[in-house]
Amino acid sequence: MHGNLLLILLLQIALVLALSRLMGWLANRINQPQVVGEMVAGIMLGPSLLAWAAPELWTQIFRPDLIPGSGIHADPTQYLSMLSQVGVIFFLFLIGLELDPKLIRNRGHAAVVISHVSIIAPFLLGAGLAIYLYGEVFTATPAMRFTSVALFMGAAMSITAFPVLARILTERNLHKTKVGAITITCAAVDDVTAWCMLAFVVGIARATGFKPAMMTAGLSVAYVAVMFFAVRPFLRRLEAVYERQGRLSQNVVALIFLMILASAFATEKIGIHALFGAFLMGAVMPKGTRFVRHLSEKLEDYTVVFLLPIFFAYTGLKTQINLLNDPQLWVMTLIVILVACAGKFGGSTLAARACGMDWRESTAIGILMNTRGLMELVILNIGRDLGVITDAVFAMMVIMALVTTALTTPILNWVYPQRLFDAAPAPDEPRAPGARGRFTALIPVSDPNSGGPLVRLATALAGPAELRKVVALHLKRPVDREAYRAGLDEAHQPADPVLEPLLATARQENVDVETVSFISTDVPDDIASVARSHRADLVLMGFHRPVFGRALLGGTVHRVLETAPADVAIFVNRESGDARRILVPYLGSTHDRLALELAQRLARSAPGTGGAAPAIRVLHVVPPKRTGSALGAQAEVDRVFAEPGQDSPVRFQVVEDDSPVDAVLREARSADLVIIGIGEDWGLESQLFGFRPERIALECPTSLLIVRKFGRATSPAAPPAASGSTGGEATR
Amino acid sequence: MPRCGGRVLCYLTRRMSRAWAVYILMFAVAGSGLWVIFTVGAAVRAPDDLSGDWTVRWETAPPPGSGGNVMRVAQSGRFFTVRFGDHDAAPVSLMLQRGWRGARDGRTLSMLLKGGPWSLAMTGDIPLGGDARIPAARVDLAGPSRHSGMARRLKPEEAAQSDHASSARPARRPAETVHAR
Numbered sequence: 001m002h003g004n005l006l007l008i009l010l011l012q013i014a015l016v017l018a019l020s021r022l023m024g025w026l027a028n029r030i031n032q033p034q035v036v037g038e039m040v041a042g043i044m045l046g047p048s049l050l051a052w053a054a055p056e057l058w059t060q061i062f063r064p065d066l067i068p069g070s071g072i073h074a075d076p077t078q079y080l081s082m083l084s085q086v087g088v089i090f091f092l093f094l095i096g097l098e099l100d101p102k103l104i105r106n107r108g109h110a111a112v113v114i115s116h117v118s119i120i121a122p123f124l125l126g127a128g129l130a131i132y133l134y135g136e137v138f139t140a141t142p143a144m145r146f147t148s149v150a151l152f153m154g155a156a157m158s159i160t161a162f163p164v165l166a167r168i169l170t171e172r173n174l175h176k177t178k179v180g181a182i183t184i185t186c187a188a189v190d191d192v193t194a195w196c197m198l199a200f201v202v203g204i205a206r207a208t209g210f211k212p213a214m215m216t217a218g219l220s221v222a223y224v225a226v227m228f229f230a231v232r233p234f235l236r237r238l239e240a241v242y243e244r245q246g247r248l249s250q251n252v253v254a255l256i257f258l259m260i261l262a263s264a265f266a267t268e269k270i271g272i273h274a275l276f277g278a279f280l281m282g283a284v285m286p287k288g289t290r291f292v293r294h295l296s297e298k299l300e301d302y303t304v305v306f307l308l309p310i311f312f313a314y315t316g317l318k319t320q321i322n323l324l325n326d327p328q329l330w331v332m333t334l335i336v337i338l339v340a341c342a343g344k345f346g347g348s349t350l351a352a353r354a355c356g357m358d359w360r361e362s363t364a365i366g367i368l369m370n371t372r373g374l375m376e377l378v379i380l381n382i383g384r385d386l387g388v389i390t391d392a393v394f395a396m397m398v399i400m401a402l403v404t405t406a407l408t409t410p411i412l413n414w415v416y417p418q419r420l421f422d423a424a425p426a427p428d429e430p431r432a433p434g435a436r437g438r439f440t441a442l443i444p445v446s447d448p449n450s451g452g453p454l455v456r457l458a459t460a461l462a463g464p465a466e467l468r469k470v471v472a473l474h475l476k477r478p479v480d481r482e483a484y485r486a487g488l489d490e491a492h493q494p495a496d497p498v499l500e501p502l503l504a505t506a507r508q509e510n511v512d513v514e515t516v517s518f519i520s521t522d523v524p525d526d527i528a529s530v531a532r533s534h535r536a537d538l539v540l541m542g543f544h545r546p547v548f549g550r551a552l553l554g555g556t557v558h559r560v561l562e563t564a565p566a567d568v569a570i571f572v573n574r575e576s577g578d579a580r581r582i583l584v585p586y587l588g589s590t591h592d593r594l595a596l597e598l599a600q601r602l603a604r605s606a607p608g609t610g611g612a613a614p615a616i617r618v619l620h621v622v623p624p625k626r627t628g629s630a631l632g633a634q635a636e637v638d639r640v641f642a643e644p645g646q647d648s649p650v651r652f653q654v655v656e657d658d659s660p661v662d663a664v665l666r667e668a669r670s671a672d673l674v675i676i677g678i679g680e681d682w683g684l685e686s687q688l689f690g691f692r693p694e695r696i697a698l699e700c701p702t703s704l705l706i707v708r709k710f711g712r713a714t715s716p717a718a719p720p721a722a723s724g725s726t727g728g729e730a731t732r
Numbered sequence: 733m734p735r736c737g738g739r740v741l742c743y744l745t746r747r748m749s750r751a752w753a754v755y756i757l758m759f760a761v762a763g764s765g766l767w768v769i770f771t772v773g774a775a776v777r778a779p780d781d782l783s784g785d786w787t788v789r790w791e792t793a794p795p796p797g798s799g800g801n802v803m804r805v806a807q808s809g810r811f812f813t814v815r816f817g818d819h820d821a822a823p824v825s826l827m828l829q830r831g832w833r834g835a836r837d838g839r840t841l842s843m844l845l846k847g848g849p850w851s852l853a854m855t856g857d858i859p860l861g862g863d864a865r866i867p868a869a870r871v872d873l874a875g876p877s878r879h880s881g882m883a884r885r886l887k888p889e890e891a892a893q894s895d896h897a898s899s900a901r902p903a904r905r906p907a908e909t910v911h912a913r
Binding site: 109112113116117120121123124127128130131133134135136137138139140141144146147150323325326328329351354355390391392393 | 752755759761765769770774777779781783806807809810811825834835836864
């Protein structure tokens with residue numbers, strides 16, 4: 001390749017990747033699937049925006065061969081085209097790879113019926129629409145015969161974007177619901193049917209007579225038979241080799257790549273398009289095994305992050321929205337969108353309703369099935385390359401794909417809001433910790449190392465086994481890979497590695513732990529939801545130092561403190577050993593009182609676990625010469641610790657100091673654990689402009705448990721008027 | 733019709749599960765629907781293909797602003813974008829008028845395109861054989877000025893050469909386009 005041409009190509013790819021990631025990120029920010037942003041990025045780089053707004057710049061970047069004297073004589077977009085074709089071949093292989101027959105089996109008749117109706121209805125409407133559009137925006141060429149056009153329009157209307165759908169379902173945690181299970185099954189069936197249908201349409205479009213058509217059909221049947229009866233058993237042997245070696249060797253990967261390419265080559269030669277070969281190669285791979293998982297991990301990042309954006313960009317380069325330069329053409333675009341929605345959304349909704357689902361569930365299924373995304377673009381590109389559709393129809397259909405994909409999330413939120421999935425009490429339902437005699441501790445974990453210490457502390461706080469419930473929660477951030485995994489059998493999912501250390505500790509300590517693990521786009525919000533649904537009394541979590549800044553109580557922790565419908569405790573583990581000496585700074589706020597209660601719980605549970613009760617020191621800091629004000633505080637401490645069976649030595653210590661923070665830091669040196677309520681006096685509550693000094697959290701030499709009482713915080717107790725205190729120490 | 737469909741559904745549901753009934757009905761609708769679509773569609777015709785690059789031998793002065801003898805036609809059904817000259821020439825958006833005659837009407841093609849102040853008439857003989865695309869046509873452009881000539885369709889290799897020779901550019905801004913109404 002000419003040196004300058006290589007530079008141009010590298011520049012193009014860099015621009016495409018950067019813009020598609022940026023637009024994908026922006027799409028995510030507005031609750032849209034990433035694919036919507038990537039599709040828009042592709043269109044932006046094409047004649048519809050960049051070439052229209054800055055034709056000279058566009059020519060320099062994408063068509064420098066058209067500039068006299070540039071020294072470049074080949075069209076660089078041809079190379080982009082080839083890269084994008086290879087990308088789509090591997091992407092279709094991935095789609096086939098993730099297609100699990102278990103999704104289709106044992107899912108009930110309703111799913112099969114809905115999926116078939118969701119293909120037949122849009123197919124018929126799409127083919128019917130061709131009657132109107134054929135005389136308006138199609139041209140009488142050999143490739144654009146009415147039969148080919150009608151079949152192609154039907155196939156293009158009936159596609160569903162399995163990856164985007166899976167991503168939406170996993171992001172909303174719908175994939176384990178009835179609606180999610182049926183939808184994912186329908187999408188899987190749609191995928192198989194649509195690609196078979198497309199192979200048929202391509203065969204028809206390319207056929208030059210009855211005999212060649214029969215030849216194509218016969219060869220196709222033979223090819224499918226070879227794939228199932230020869231290639232599939234061979235792949236099982238490859239899997240056995242993988243299991244024996246325990247790793248996926250480069251030779252095996254190379255062999256599979258060769259088989260993908262050979263399969264694509266064979267179907268292209270037969271006349272049913274290379275993409276069908278890649279898809280079928282993925283479909284016949286052994287399912288749900290480590291072998292496949294490992295292989296897809298090797299392929300996905302390169303394909304999805306690198307090659308697919310190039311496909312979007314290449315599609316964008318071919319999308320000329322400026323061809324729709326007449327109001328009639330925009331009316332036709334609107335009709336195309338309406339027909340697409342009527343067929344897919346209407347068909348799926350009515351079929352679901354006919355199968356006995358309620359209207360809301362049926363509508364949700366219809367909305368989800370109406371997502372077309374990337375798969376539509378793949379089909380449209382095939383149609384355009386075959387000459388079955390004109391550039392204007394291509395532009396209309398790209399707009400339709402974009403609109404139907406972008407509409408999915410907002411309409412689903414409107415029709416089927418998330419709250420309907422949360423079988424939870426109202427957020428403001430009053431609760432009292434342990435009021436039902438049972439104490440539930442929820443432990444959100446993101447760092448596996450924090451799991452062990454957290455479960456030990458939660459067990460101690462939650463009390464005896466018969467009265468405690470410990471729930472470990474891991475919320476995973478969505479990644480692209482999850483989208484393809486959503487439909488796989490749960491049994492194939494490995495144990496959550498983040499929760500594994502926590503569970504190992506729990507097994508050692510003989511503690512029963514319930515685990516909850518799902519994908520979350522809003523971690524604090526989902527922690528609050530799980531706390532609500534499990535009626536948690538305490539959310540106990542570690543802290544996470546943010547990437548920027550030093551604040552310990554910022555980011556996720558801050559939002560959990562603000563929103564969790566339960567008491568919250570943040571454990572700052574400084575590995576200061578067993579909590580034999582506990583310090584509880586106390587100024588009288590409700591948060592301080594919770595700190596006292598939790599210290600009392602720790603003291604009470606110690607004998608039950610075979611250890612000695614820890615020594616608790618309550619530290620009351622008063623301004624110099626104001627020790628008389630400590631009386632009210634001492635009464636409160638007496639009340640909290642006046643529990644039957646309480647034998648922990650509690651020492652009430654009054655310290656005179658202008659700075660409560662300095663006093664606590666000084667006294668913390670002789671403690672193993674400090675339990676402190678969140679509050680302005682301790683520098684742990686937001687002050688001016690949200691600034692939170694957090695000196696105690698940052699400088700405390702021992703482990704720290706920062707606690708926040710659920711409900712409206714009260715200000716520190718006013719110093720009581722009573723006098724006559726002797727001050728000093730009060731030991732019980 | 734809905735009442736009839738409901739009765740059929742009721743009958744079928746008495747005999748089998750509701751899902752099976754929907755399934756069978758759907759396939760029946762699909763089969764008959766496709767038959768209707770292909771039957772009706774057989775009577776529908778799309779405009780003949782005029783897209784591509786043409787070279788025009790003008791009998792009068794060439795259109796103002798045209799940089800050469802090339803006429804570039806982009807066509808999506810009845811909707812045309814025509815450039816007289818290279819890709820830098822301002823495109824003219826034109827729409828095919830009803831009453832056109834093409835390959836299905838005989839051996840003569842006759843099309844009238846209109847857009848803004850311009851109208852373009854193209855007439856030519858349709859060749860015998862498989863390819864119905866006319867190789868040559870008479871061009872009559874009328875509007876603020878009148879221009880006539882004989883156009884010959886360029887072969888793909890000639891069109892590619894013409895592309896390079898003209899140092900083509902991407903489509904112009906729509907503001908420069910004369911819209912068809």
